[in-house]
Amino acid sequence: MGDCAGVGPELALTCAAIPEVTERCTPVLIGPRRILQRISEQLDLALPSSDFRSSQWDGVSAACWDVGEIECDEVTAGKFNHRTGLASFVAVDAAITETLASRLDAIVTGPIQKEAWHAANVPFIGHTELLAERTGTSDYSMMLTSDVISCVLCTIHIPLADVVGSLTRESIVRAIRLGGAALSRRLKRPARVAVLGLNPHAGENGLLSHGEEESLIGPAIEQARGEGFDIVGPLPPDTAFTPAMRDQVDVYVCMYHDQGLIPLKTLSFDDGVNVTLGLPIVRTSVDHGTAMNIAWQGKARSTSMQRAIEMAIDLVG
Incomplete structure (x- = not known):
């Protein structure tokens, strides 16, 4: 309770x-x-x-x-x-x-x-x-989901200043795998995955970043794409959640907590659900x-x- x-x-x-x-x-x-x-x-x-x-x-x-x-x-x-x-x-x-x-x-x-x-x-x-x-369980992710939008987080409850140091290629691939598999099971078809960039405009090829999109997020996307996942990204976070984009995406992979939870709670505050992916038992929660x-x-x-x-x-x- x-x-x-x-x-x-x-x-x-x-x-x-x-x-x-x-x-x-x-x-x-x-x-x-x-x-x-x-x-x-x-x-x-x-x-x-x-x-x-x-x-x-x-x-x-x-x-x-x-x-x-x-x-x-x-x-x-x-x-x-x-x-x-x-x-x-x-x-x-x-x-x-x-x-x-x-x-x-x-x-x-x-x-x-x-x-x-x-x-x-x-x-x-x-x-x-x-x-x-x-x-x-070492391979787990937090997913917030509703009938309107689903977001998987690569990092969870950590200060924003610690996000860059906590992001790894492995953590991004894990979120793609777990989120993509979960939505594929629910939809009974391959899920369409969108991976967000970390920085404004997804870094603008390093102009607005320290290369996180090029050194971490891009290689993680290519690895997961090689495993058969249908992926777009890294997407600029400020345009990723528009209605037109949401029509083309089943699950978003977000780099940090608020990047995913702000749009999720804005669109689905009353009916969103928190699901812990990767556990051997089922756990859901209010959002x-x-x-x-x-x-x-x-x-x-x-x-x-x-x-x-x-x-x-x-x-x-």
């Missing part, structure tokens, strides 16, 4: 009662049950009565799994702290354990507060890094944050959470 001071719990409760969800799966809400109960009473949302550890699944529409030691008086709506951060981390970690053991089929994560994880001395910046470590300013008020839209659940079901097959 994500950070319990944010909107994650109410989104989880809402989606666990949607017939389109419960007809296709049995949602298990993972996190402190006492917090879920408090929010369910405050917003008049149904709280699943079944317990994940003891439920017989025939006839159960949804269940709760009480994970994360935190009391109600330690949580104030919209105010995260180290306790809420630790509770959300423990819940995600438990979900990974159960999914690796095949007791759960997939993980859908609500929004966490990275500062709260840091305050709790959690040694991971976010979900993606934790999932990679726990599953022993938005904890929205502390509207937490526990019943104002948060559940569209992205519902879409993340539906995509997880589709990926499980």
Whole structure:
């Protein structure tokens, strides 16, 4: 359910009662049950009565799994702290354990507060890094996707000043492979991949760059093209997302976080889904944050959470 001071719990409760969800799966809400109960009473949302550890699944529409030691008086709506951060981390970690053991089929994560994880001395910046470590995965990428646009990131949660030093030919090829393969499976045809340049105007042949397009991005494109991928690029980032270009592209390979997430969230904020590619288990997530300013008020839209659940079901097959 994500950070319990944010909107994650109410989104989880809402989606666990949607017939389109419960007809296709049995949602298990993972996190402190006492917090879920408090929010369910405050917003008049149904709280699943079944317990994940003891439920017989025939006839159960949804269940709760009480994970994360935190009391109600330690949580104030919209105010995260180290306790809420630790509770959300423990819940995600438990979900990974159960999914690796095949007791759960997939993980859908609500929004966490990275500062709260840091305050709790959690040694991971976010979900993606934790999932990679726990599953022993080195070749992974973060993809944000919707029916309108899909973006795969070559670098994830790092400062902009560190992007150039973190980009490698291998990381770009990996993003092309994982993103291209994912969209090819979804579309049941070879995906059309567009790789963005790093610099304005894709570097203008070195005039506006330090040669990243020529030394890193171009060779990565040629390597992936030799593996059979249908690729254009490196494209100037400022024109890559125009309507005419989007009509010709199935997935964008972006060099850094905001290069891909700004267009994705502009076009699909309410129904975008975060998918971690390359893992041995299925993990999807909402594409938005904890929205502390509207937490526990019943104002948060559940569209992205519902879409993340539906995509997880589709990926499980």
